[in-house]
Amino acid sequence: MKPFLILQLRPEAEASDDEYAAFLAKGGLRPDQTRRIRLEQEDLPELDLSDFAGVIVGGGPGCVSDAPDTKDPLEAKIETEILSLMPQITEQDVPFMGCCYGIGILAHHLGATVSKAQYGEAVGPSLCELTPEGAADPLLAGLPAQFHAFVGHKEAVQHLPDGAVHLLASAPCPFQMIRYKQNVYATQFHPEADSAGFELRIRIYRNKGYFPPEEADSLIAMCRAADVHTPEKILRNFVARYAV
Template structure:
């Protein structure tokens, strides 16, 4: 069986481990079915062969694709460069790909779309997402209702639909919550692996990262804990089930 390649960007071990555990639990995977690479700690192998994997899953992180080069943390800049270098092979081969939050910025930027902080940023918390007609016929969206809540928190966003992309989900604050490219390449602006407990961990760890005022953290944790968010994980589980080999 070919594993899923899971690329993680979070430099905080607690956040990275928690995200990885959520990918496993919500995706219905065992650790033996994955090849996990923490890009904050190691480089992406230069000779990586995508045919060795069932698919690629990219997690979220504190970096922003749209930040000026001189403003990027050196580790975040290296991670971005390495993931962007992998994207041509993914899109050309139509390798199964699921980019979560940061992943939609990477995919859209690679495709020539504008990613910026000008419009469509969303505060930390739940948001209602709505399916497009195209989503209703997509196998990765099977079993989801037309409208459901998901967890978000992002400073930058895709400003227009990339050429050739299919629009799958939108929200009132952010029109491009999920897209597909070719048949097998997906990206979400929200976090399909996240539940209230996962977001509580991230709120604690990122309270000084500019996503919200530090004194708002306790209220945000309470909001996320009270939110009924249990549908987005089906996207992750459907993706894994469809491409597991």
């Protein structure tokens, strides 16, 4: 089996390690079936994407829509490196799953507007709903028409990119999941996140502007009470579909 390329952006080791462990557990992968690159620690090497079964991009605190002169230099470097892969991914229809930050990268590459103008969502579970196209998509096969997923994002895709298919929506944020061509996917929510993982992120990012720091304990309680298990099936379906 070819390995899956997992690109991570989180500068906090605890958050990065937990995210990677979630990708393994929810995707049904072993470490030896992946190549993990932490882009905050190393430069992106020259890669032949045909060597991989697919590409998974994790989340992070950066925002694609931030002005270049306001971006953290490390976040700007990471963004540039991931964007450098997108022409090959989209032109060759390389299997791709962009999680949260990944939908901003994909939409931006495709020429859509990504901004903080509207559709941001507070930290917590969001009720997502399949579109007719989503109901027919193989990655969403067997999923209920509505399910909760964990979100927390300041920016969002403002309109569907040209050539993209709209798969999942929510009331606060219409573009929760999209597909480009046949194999390039991205979600606004975190398909790998469960209550324990999101609790950890709330603790780590409590001072990153996602929510007032004093609300951290109540958000953790809300996440613990949430029944969020369906999104991980999307990640499992992605791995099962593209494992070669």
